[in-house]
Amino acid sequence: xxxxxxGAAGMIGRxxxxxxxxxxxxxxxxxxxxxxxxxxxAQAPEIAGAEVNVIVGDLAADGEAERLIKPKPDVVFxxxxxxxxxxxxxxxxxxxxxLDGTRLLFEAIRAAGHxxxxxxxxxxxxxxxxxxxxxxDDFHATPRTCYGTQKLIGEALLADFSRRxxxxxxxxxxxxxxxxxGKPNKxxxxxxxxxxxxxxxxxxxxxxxxxSSLHTHASPRSAxxxxxxxxxxxxxxVGPRRNLTMPGIAxxxxxxxxxxxxxxxSEVVKLIREExxxxxxxxxxxxxxxxxxxxxxxxxxxxxxxxxDIVRAHIEDELSGNARPA
Amino acid sequence: xxxxxxGAAGMIGRxxxxxxxxxxxxxxxxxxxxxxxxxxxAQAPEIAGAEVNVIVGDLAADGEAERLIKPKPDVVFxxxxxxxxxxxxxxxxxxxxxLDGTRLLFEAIRAAGHxxxxxxxxxxxxxxxxxxxxxxDDFHATPRTCYGTQKLIGEALLADFSRRxxxxxxxxxxxxxxxxxGKPNKxxxxxxxxxxxxxxxxxxxxxxxxxSSLHTHASPRSAxxxxxxxxxxxxxxVGPRRNLTMPGIAxxxxxxxxxxxxxxxSEVVKLIREExxxxxxxxxxxxxxxxxxxxxxxxxxxxxxxxxDIVRAHIEDELSGNARPA
Numbered sequence: 001x002x003x004x005x006x007g008a009a010g011m012i013g014r015x016x017x018x019x020x021x022x023x024x025x026x027x028x029x030x031x032x033x034x035x036x037x038x039x040x041x042a043q044a045p046e047i048a049g050a051e052v053n054v055i056v057g058d059l060a061a062d063g064e065a066e067r068l069i070k071p072k073p074d075v076v077f078x079x080x081x082x083x084x085x086x087x088x089x090x091x092x093x094x095x096x097x098x099l100d101g102t103r104l105l106f107e108a109i110r111a112a113g114h115x116x117x118x119x120x121x122x123x124x125x126x127x128x129x130x131x132x133x134x135x136x137d138d139f140h141a142t143p144r145t146c147y148g149t150q151k152l153i154g155e156a157l158l159a160d161f162s163r164r165x166x167x168x169x170x171x172x173x174x175x176x177x178x179x180x181x182g183k184p185n186k187x188x189x190x191x192x193x194x195x196x197x198x199x200x201x202x203x204x205x206x207x208x209x210x211x212s213s214l215h216t217h218a219s220p221r222s223a224x225x226x227x228x229x230x231x232x233x234x235x236x237x238v239g240p241r242r243n244l245t246m247p248g249i250a251x252x253x254x255x256x257x258x259x260x261x262x263x264x265x266s267e268v269v270k271l272i273r274e275e276x277x278x279x280x281x282x283x284x285x286x287x288x289x290x291x292x293x294x295x296x297x298x299x300x301x302x303x304x305x306x307x308x309d310i311v312r313a314h315i316e317d318e319l320s321g322n323a324r325p326a
Numbered sequence: 327x328x329x330x331x332x333g334a335a336g337m338i339g340r341x342x343x344x345x346x347x348x349x350x351x352x353x354x355x356x357x358x359x360x361x362x363x364x365x366x367x368a369q370a371p372e373i374a375g376a377e378v379n380v381i382v383g384d385l386a387a388d389g390e391a392e393r394l395i396k397p398k399p400d401v402v403f404x405x406x407x408x409x410x411x412x413x414x415x416x417x418x419x420x421x422x423x424x425l426d427g428t429r430l431l432f433e434a435i436r437a438a439g440h441x442x443x444x445x446x447x448x449x450x451x452x453x454x455x456x457x458x459x460x461x462x463d464d465f466h467a468t469p470r471t472c473y474g475t476q477k478l479i480g481e482a483l484l485a486d487f488s489r490r491x492x493x494x495x496x497x498x499x500x501x502x503x504x505x506x507x508g509k510p511n512k513x514x515x516x517x518x519x520x521x522x523x524x525x526x527x528x529x530x531x532x533x534x535x536x537x538s539s540l541h542t543h544a545s546p547r548s549a550x551x552x553x554x555x556x557x558x559x560x561x562x563x564v565g566p567r568r569n570l571t572m573p574g575i576a577x578x579x580x581x582x583x584x585x586x587x588x589x590x591x592s593e594v595v596k597l598i599r600e601e602x603x604x605x606x607x608x609x610x611x612x613x614x615x616x617x618x619x620x621x622x623x624x625x626x627x628x629x630x631x632x633x634x635d636i637v638r639a640h641i642e643d644e645l646s647g648n649a650r651p652a
Contacts, residue, residue: 078639091490128566128567137466139464139466140464140466141466141467142485142566142567144566146486146490149483149485149486153483156469156475157473159468160446160467160469160475164417240454240470241454242466243551287434
């Protein structure tokens with residue numbers, strides 16, 4: 001089993017790599033080769049019996065996609081991309097990386113002719129306000145960001161190239177991934193993770209939106225689970241609609257905080273200071289809140305069933321099981 | 327008022343050009359310049375007081391889009407494209423013309439910086455089976471052809487570039503245009519027009535699908551009306567969802583034939599021979615049948631209200647008012 005991961009140095013790419021290193025099987029076959037591509041060097045794990053290659057380069061550069069596809073990977077996890085805020089700030093870069101990079105990769109796979117499984121990380125950013133209370137699987141995608149537009153175009157290419165048999169693609173619309181490890185960043189969504197991660201690390205944090213704000217989350221562990229499941233799912237069963245809205249836990253920010261208190265104690269939540277930020281709230285209000293994710297659930301994609309589980313997953317995976325700094 | 331039409335030599339392009347020649351005003355302003363672009367030479371009408379230019383070239387070729395946008399047209403009608411059957415048969419050509427051509431045009435307009443109105447002819451081919459009985463405006467676009475995929479990507483780019491203020495775009499999802507003038511062709515949809523056009527010209531024709539087949543039609547005259555209306559519509563009123571499913575007449579093939587009999591007499595319909603073609607029927611069964619087109623109707627887009635009107639429009643516009651050959 002030869003595996004290629006693009007965007008391997010990103011958060012999801014790192015988590016996927018760790019998972020494959022820990023359990024080096026995919027679709028029931030041992031991993032013989034793992035190629036980790038990104039614009040910066042991904043960290044290479046040791047995998048017994050497997051060749052692990054770290055490849056640094058720009059996916060949208062001339063010949064780069066062909067170079068990556070030359071070993072004819074059986075499964076391609078296409079996670080590479082410029083994030084939402086950057087794609088909005090630098091239109092040319094966003095289109096170059098997120099659209100051209102994706103198209104060049106897909107065309108290189110088509111040219112190679114071996115029709116591998118391609119798992120593409122799309123996003124609920126393909127949806128744009130206004131929304132119904134719960135977005136059904138057949139709701140139209142009308143993004144209101146460059147990033148969402150580029151993901152939507154990637155989805156359309158993936159579905160068409162799959163239909164034509166150039167590869168066997170599955171697109172995953174990921175919900176907000178929470179709890180993101182690392183530092184707070186300038187993304188408007190940063191607080192969803194920060195209100196859990198920072199108090200658990202003994203640090204103060206700010207909640208910039210009302211406690212009633214409703215949002216859908218899945219843990220990094222679930223996101224990796226989606227990717228692994230998508231690698232092995234039967235394309236015929238999925239049918240022609242290859243882009244699936246992943247499940248998650250829909251809850252209010254208040255419920256997030258209650259879950260934190262239940263799991264880690266009521267002292268911890270005192271580190272959250274409520275200080276409404278109108279700019280952040282204006283953005284967050286335009287985000288979709290809930291999804292049926294009916295098809296994805298029927299196809300066996302599984303997320304947490306309570307936000308408590310998401311808090312626990314973070315404590316286990318990032319804090320070695322300790323809710324407070326050691 | 328400077329106007330650019332891409333795909334000006336195509337059926338809709340010719341009809342739009344005729345209309346602008348007949349009534350050389352757009353959005354209440356006289357047409358001072360009309361640029362007619364296509365891969366073959368469009369026919370140039372005489373317009374008093376206006377410069378009419380016929381430009382032959384490949385929209386996807388280097389520098390072509392910049393050349394077209396240099397005069398800073400106030401309204402761009404982007405109709406150019408490879409048709410469905412050809413885009414499916416020649417994947418590279420379809421993506422080059424329909425995706426790259428559109429993107430290069432949009433990027434050239436962005437670079438010019440004057441933010442004109444752009445009217446883009448999309449298609450109901452953005453929808454892919456299975457469908458509900460009546461497709462609502464918020465139904466997802468999951469095309470099952472390369473053509474539909476390319477149109478969907480054009481729509482996504484149009485909406486994003488409009489959102490960013492690079493231009494002020496309106497995308498029109500056209501239903502099947504009926505009655506198409508000219509000869510029968512190999513398109514699976516050819517018979518929808520042929521069963522009206524051929525008998526009216528005194529020629530036999532074949533109906534390859536059951537009379538119960540339901541489909542939505544608009545006349546070439548209505549299609550031109552949509553384009554003209556889109557040229558003048560207020561973008562703020564349209565809002566961020568810039569791609570609209572145009573209205574039309576939903577009727578069965580049997581109802582089409584009944585309308586023909588009402589308008590042109592029962593002798594004429596005897597020229598239609600029913601001979602089911604399983605290959606054609608298999609394709610047509612996967613096409614969408616009806617649409618609410620609620621937003622488009624609310625925004626003032628008007629189609630025929632009966633198929634009789636579509637038959638009459640064909641007789642008036644193509645047969646000088648005579649239902650039989652002169």
